[in-house]
Amino acid sequence: MAPITPPAPNEAYLKKIFLHHLTRIYNGKRFLQERTSSLFDLASFKALELAIGEFGGDVKNQIERMETIYKLIGETPSPEVCNPIKTIIKDEFCLDDGQDIPLLNDLDIMLYLQILEHINITSYRMLIMIAKLLKYIEVTQLLTENFDESADNDKLFTLIAKEYITKD
Template identity: 85%
Template sequence: MEPKTPKTPDAPFLKQIFLHHLTRIYNGKCFLRDRTSHLMGLASFKALELAIGEFGGDVKKQIERMEEIYKLIGEKPSAEVCNPIRSIIKDEFCLDDGQDVPLLNDLDIMLYLQILEHINITSYRMLIMIAKLLKYDEVKQLLTENFDESADNDKLFTLIAKEYVTG
């Protein structure tokens, strides 16, 4: 069986795809925003606690930008149907299962936050691509700012993990 190449979506379908992914990431960020202070409290290393605080501030800014995007395109966030980010963090990254070694707990926090940032980076990349096709220039700029923050947070957690592991 020969693979089929999908037809290029028209503008209304592109907007539907855009809204679908924007809503998923928006609801995921809102869910994460509400849990950032708890994660800060779990960190045993001061640099990690500060990094989570910075991450939480970036999450709030990204939510504000996404709310601006909704206004720019004349839409509102819809109710959460399926949220992959919520699924990843619903059990608080499995951090409440009696881990006695603070280093392992901190590394788990960083691992899961980086997984979330990789989801966000990929989602923002796709949203930017669709925004270009829809000629949403202001939206593209807001998404680029969110993308850059997520990429910077990923690098920050990588540096902290390196400090943990290499001393």
């Protein structure tokens, strides 16, 4: 049997998909914002502390942009139903298990923050595609800014990890 290609969704359905994904990432970012300071406290490497501080500022900016997006499209964030970001962050990435090697804690923090940024990058990419289909020009720009910040944070944590574990 040949695979069936579904028809392109209509505008109302696209908006429903858009809101679903926007709400998931919005609620995930809000949850993450509440926990960024505790991640900062767990970091032992100065460069990582600075990066987490920058990351926290970016999370705040992204939340504000998403709140603007909701206003631009005449919607409000819906209550959290399922939050995959929350599941990943739950219990501070299991960093409270008495790890006595600071390098391991710091690398775990970077690993999990990069996992989150990869989720964000993928989500923003999908939201941008849908926003373009819906002709949400301002929304597309705001999502692109969020995408760029997440990609930059991913690169930053990669550079810090490299600095931490190599001599290059």
